[in-house]
Amino acid sequence: MSLRVYNTLARKKEKFVPREKGKVSMYVCGPTVYNYIHIGNARCYVAFDVIYRYLQHKGYDVTYVRNLTDIDDKIIKRANKEGLTTKEIADKYIKAFHKDMKNLGNRSSRIEPKATEHISEMIETINCLIRKGFAYEVDGDVFFEIQRFGDYGKLSGRTIEEMRAGERVDVDMKKRHPMDFALWKAAKSREPSWDSPWGKGRPGWHIECSVMSSKYLGMGFDIHGGGHDLIFPHHENEIAQAEACAGKVPFVKYWLHNGFVNIKEEKMAKSLGNVILVREILKEYDPNVLRMFFVSTHYRSPINYSEENLNAVASALERIKTVIHNINYLVESGAKTEQDDLGEKRFKEVVVGVESKFLEAMDDDFNTASALGVIFEFVKEMNFFLEKNQKNLSESAKCLLLEARDKLIGFMTVLGIELGVEKAVEELPDALIGIAEKIFGRTFEDKNEALKVLIEAREKARKDKDWAKADLIRDKLSAQYFVLKDTPQGCQIIFEGK
Numbered sequence: 001m002s003l004r005v006y007n008t009l010a011r012k013k014e015k016f017v018p019r020e021k022g023k024v025s026m027y028v029c030g031p032t033v034y035n036y037i038h039i040g041n042a043r044c045y046v047a048f049d050v051i052y053r054y055l056q057h058k059g060y061d062v063t064y065v066r067n068l069t070d071i072d073d074k075i076i077k078r079a080n081k082e083g084l085t086t087k088e089i090a091d092k093y094i095k096a097f098h099k100d101m102k103n104l105g106n107r108s109s110r111i112e113p114k115a116t117e118h119i120s121e122m123i124e125t126i127n128c129l130i131r132k133g134f135a136y137e138v139d140g141d142v143f144f145e146i147q148r149f150g151d152y153g154k155l156s157g158r159t160i161e162e163m164r165a166g167e168r169v170d171v172d173m174k175k176r177h178p179m180d181f182a183l184w185k186a187a188k189s190r191e192p193s194w195d196s197p198w199g200k201g202r203p204g205w206h207i208e209c210s211v212m213s214s215k216y217l218g219m220g221f222d223i224h225g226g227g228h229d230l231i232f233p234h235h236e237n238e239i240a241q242a243e244a245c246a247g248k249v250p251f252v253k254y255w256l257h258n259g260f261v262n263i264k265e266e267k268m269a270k271s272l273g274n275v276i277l278v279r280e281i282l283k284e285y286d287p288n289v290l291r292m293f294f295v296s297t298h299y300r301s302p303i304n305y306s307e308e309n310l311n312a313v314a315s316a317l318e319r320i321k322t323v324i325h326n327i328n329y330l331v332e333s334g335a336k337t338e339q340d341d342l343g344e345k346r347f348k349e350v351v352v353g354v355e356s357k358f359l360e361a362m363d364d365d366f367n368t369a370s371a372l373g374v375i376f377e378f379v380k381e382m383n384f385f386l387e388k389n390q391k392n393l394s395e396s397a398k399c400l401l402l403e404a405r406d407k408l409i410g411f412m413t414v415l416g417i418e419l420g421v422e423k424a425v426e427e428l429p430d431a432l433i434g435i436a437e438k439i440f441g442r443t444f445e446d447k448n449e450a451l452k453v454l455i456e457a458r459e460k461a462r463k464d465k466d467w468a469k470a471d472l473i474r475d476k477l478s479a480q481y482f483v484l485k486d487t488p489q490g491c492q493i494i495f496e497g498k
């Protein structure tokens with residue numbers, strides 16, 4: 001089985017062959033840190049987190065780089081508005097970004113370079129472009145001359161004339177061609193600036209990404225990702241800068257782009273006043289629901305955000321949680337008898353075959369939508385088998401169910417929906433104290449104490465074969481949506497309610 005990815009540059013799906021066997025180098029454009037991230041940004045970071053997870057699942061050693069743009073017009077504007085320095089603004093929103101990423105369940109990138117920490121490398125590249133005749137300086141500004149780069153337009157598939165027609169280009173008399181773009185911007189008053197051969201100034205946005213990606217991943221790295229809106233001009237310009245300076249191709253092997261998020265069938269835009277921030281959604285919805293919503297559509301297709309759609313995926317996710325819960329419950333409490341075959345042979349085939357179906361879906365350009373189709377078909381089979389076996393669970397049926405459960409949890413983990421993740425004690429609802437007080441007939445200081453006593457009492461009851469006591473603890477907990485779970489680290493209590 002081999003992975004195929006849709007390469008924007010080739011405009012088709014291609015077999016994925018990394019530059020180096022067993023290793024993948026991936027760069028994704030990170031946020032410009034002047035505000036909290038919205039659902040459109042989140043979709044991009046979740047899409048590439050799933051890609052990251054899947055590549056790791058396939059056994060690749062993935063070097064994932066995602067930058068932070070911490071100097072930009074928008075940051076300067078925001079700093080002036082809030083009366084803070086650009087660094088203070090950047091630090092504030094970097095912190096918020098990390099919090100949102102963690103809440104969304106995204107794994108950290110391996111390297112997270114900041115633009116302001118790579119100014120000297122950018123100056124070096126700009127110098128190289130001037131030396132090779134691809135860039136020119138006018139009054140402290142440096143521009144890239146697109147007409148000097150023959151491949152300009154190869155990513156977006158547009159000619160220079162078409163680009164002009166599609167873009168509103170500010171008339172700038174300094175430029176030799178209206179589509180030439182800034183590599184270095186001369187400092188204006190009240191703006192942070194750095195020394196350069198062209199006087200004080202700061203880098204343009206496009207040069208940041210090509211310099212930082214090739215610094216950490218080298219020329220010809222495997223995957224460059226970002227939102228669909230970055231194809232032109234940002235990524236087109238990145239290619240021009242990197243390939244012109246290096247004098248060789250390619251800068252990147254595979255260009256991957258995710259689709260837009262529409263809000264109730266409308267484009268999301270500040271001017272329409274319908275921008276939804278991640279931190280706002282996560283006040284109302286479980287992060288897993290938001291992820292489930294994203295992965296229910298293939299990453300390249302547009303996705304329509306609405307409360308109805310979010311509620312629909314929430315109940316779909318509930319079906320997955322329920323089957324896991326039911327298996328755990330049955331395995332712990334089910335009667336154990338040797339029984340005639342109750343569909344075991346058929347179910348075994350399902351359990352054995354499901355993995356290759358899941359991989360097949362994901363290998364087709366990370367098609368999470370069809371992978372979810374495989375998952376729900378699997379859940380249906382699990383429910384069917386559970387129902388047949390719930391009164392008389394044989395040892396072999398039990399093993400099979402646990403195997404199925406673990407596979408299901410594994411698939412969901414690849415999608416970044418970690419159902420087995422234990423919540424920290426402080427995140428558990430206070431109801432835990434009340435439960436412990438009822439069972440033990442005394443007061444408890446705090447949740448930590450309640451948790452400790454509950455787990456110890458249950459372990460002891462099981463050891464003493466006091467099943468009535470063990471069941472009582474389990475039932476009192478589950479009545480309030482707490483689940484006891486045996487993990488390699490010992491027994492844990494997880495809250496599965498809202």
Ligand SMILES: [Zn+2]
Binds near residue numbers: 028029030209234
């Ligand atoms: Zn970028």
